[in-house]
Structures are given as structure tokens and as C-alpha cells.
Amino acid sequence: MSGPKPKKGLGQNFLADKSIAQDIVQAINPQPDEVILEIGPGRGTLTKYLLDRGAHVYAVEIDDRLLDPLKIKFGSNPNFHLIHGDFLHLSWEDMIPDQPFRLVGNLPYHIASSVMFRCLDTLREYRQHPPSGHRRLQSWMLMVQKEVAHRIIAQPGSTDYGILAFFCSLEGTTEILIIVPARAFYPSPKVDGAVIRFTPHDHHLQINDLSILNKLVRGSFSVRRKMLRNSLKSLAGIHPFWQQLDFDFSRRPETVSVEEWVNLANRISDLRKHKTPVTP
Numbered sequence: 001m002s003g004p005k006p007k008k009g010l011g012q013n014f015l016a017d018k019s020i021a022q023d024i025v026q027a028i029n030p031q032p033d034e035v036i037l038e039i040g041p042g043r044g045t046l047t048k049y050l051l052d053r054g055a056h057v058y059a060v061e062i063d064d065r066l067l068d069p070l071k072i073k074f075g076s077n078p079n080f081h082l083i084h085g086d087f088l089h090l091s092w093e094d095m096i097p098d099q100p101f102r103l104v105g106n107l108p109y110h111i112a113s114s115v116m117f118r119c120l121d122t123l124r125e126y127r128q129h130p131p132s133g134h135r136r137l138q139s140w141m142l143m144v145q146k147e148v149a150h151r152i153i154a155q156p157g158s159t160d161y162g163i164l165a166f167f168c169s170l171e172g173t174t175e176i177l178i179i180v181p182a183r184a185f186y187p188s189p190k191v192d193g194a195v196i197r198f199t200p201h202d203h204h205l206q207i208n209d210l211s212i213l214n215k216l217v218r219g220s221f222s223v224r225r226k227m228l229r230n231s232l233k234s235l236a237g238i239h240p241f242w243q244q245l246d247f248d249f250s251r252r253p254e255t256v257s258v259e260e261w262v263n264l265a266n267r268i269s270d271l272r273k274h275k276t277p278v279t280p
Helices: 018-028 045-052 064-074 109-128 146-152 163-171 210-221 228-234 258-274
Strands: 035-039 056-061 080-084 100-106 136-145 172-180 193-200
Touching (some): 018 136, 018 193, 045 056, 056 064, 064 080, 109 136, 109 146, 109 163, 109 193, 136 146, 136 172, 146 163, 146 172, 146 193, 163 172, 163 210, 210 228
Parallel strands (some): 035 056, 035 100, 100 136
Antiparallel strands (some): 136 193, 172 193
């Protein structure tokens, strides 16, 4: 492939297979004049087909070596907008106009979790504090490592079920759309990729105190081989309140459903607030 060589330090593996790129854009199904925020356009393989469908593409690229080639390739298209910076550190206002948008991208595998947690936090923030304008993250379709994709869609009871699966399930539904073989990238990584689609829930569980839920879930999964009755003893603010609840704490965290985690966190929140036991 022509152009700057991929930077290992940025985790760059450029999508090189045009047929697969077209399949991905077909799955995205961008509409004319729809606003798309693309993370890491790289050499513009996906960008081209998004623009061909009439979408307004706001492409965020961290690698300054790729800026001029992208401008040369797409600069004459009024629907192309290039932003230089790190998606994880730019504000949404710096990246996207005051309009609803969808997020797409071929992510460096080492930042996939960070990108999704930022998106999940944004959805929650929008819900709790609706912005005054029209900017809304509607959904996302992202390329991640296949093994990560399976962890994201994992259900309770599975050994793959963990923190990211929990928070994705809390906020929406995630599905794998396309498995992308390693040979479709340049350079070829050691593992296959997968395109996942996340769609936010229309209705959400009531969470009394997100900080308690965060501490409960993250603390439990950080020692996932332990029974809950052993792991919760070390969580300040959770211990000793959990001991007053009627729940089978001999279970391990991967067996607990989203609804059960939220219920536990809410009841612990009530206990902390009133300093007295609540009826299970």
C-alpha cells in the first residue's frame, strides 16, 4: 500500500480489503446528509464509501502524517471534515456539529475499551443532563478485536462476561455484524477483527447511585474468581452494608445479571443513606 507506513506505537492496522470495507459500509447504511463521526480514518478506505453514500463525515485522525494524504484524497468533497487530534481527549463539541450523529471506526485494538467506556459515559450524561442543542450520539459501529467483541456481547453465566459486557448491557444492546479476517488489514494483525453495533436502550433501569454501582461491579470483577462474600469485604462503602442483604453471596460475579447488580447497588445505597437495614 502507498502512503505513510503504519505506526506500531499507534496500533495502526489499516483496512486494506475494499470488498470488506464496502460490506461494512453496507451494514452501516449511512443515509444522505447523515452525520457520521469516524474515529481513525487512516488511509480513508471506509471514508470513501461513507462519502459515496452522501454522508457528512467528520474524521478524527491522531496521526499528523496522514492529514495531507486525506486532504488530497477527500478535500474537494464538501461533506468531508478532518479533525486532527485524539478522540479520547477531544470534546464532542470539537469533533461534531450540533446534530444527531453515529460513530464508526476501525479502532486500534488497545483503545477499544476506552472508546466504548467514553461513549457509554456520554449516553448516561445525555440522559441525566440533556444538552441544550441537538447533538446526540445515536449508536455506534466499531471494528474491534474478535475476542474483545465476544467479551462485549457475553451474557451472565459466561466466562467472557465482565465489566465491559455489563456496562454495555446496562445501556443498550450489542451485536456482532461482520467477522473481518486478519488478512484484510495492512499489516495483518495476529487476530481477526469484528464489527460490532451498539444500540442504546429506550428504557433504562433506575440507578440510585452510579458511584456505588461502579465500585460494586468493578471491585467484584477485579477478583472474579472469588465469591462475592469474599471480594466485597475489601470494598469501602460497600462493606459492611452488603451483609444485611438477602442474597446468595457465594456466587461469583459472572453469574450475576444486570438487573441483580443494579438491585444490589440500589439497596446498598439505601442502607448507606439511612444507616439502617432495609427489607430485602
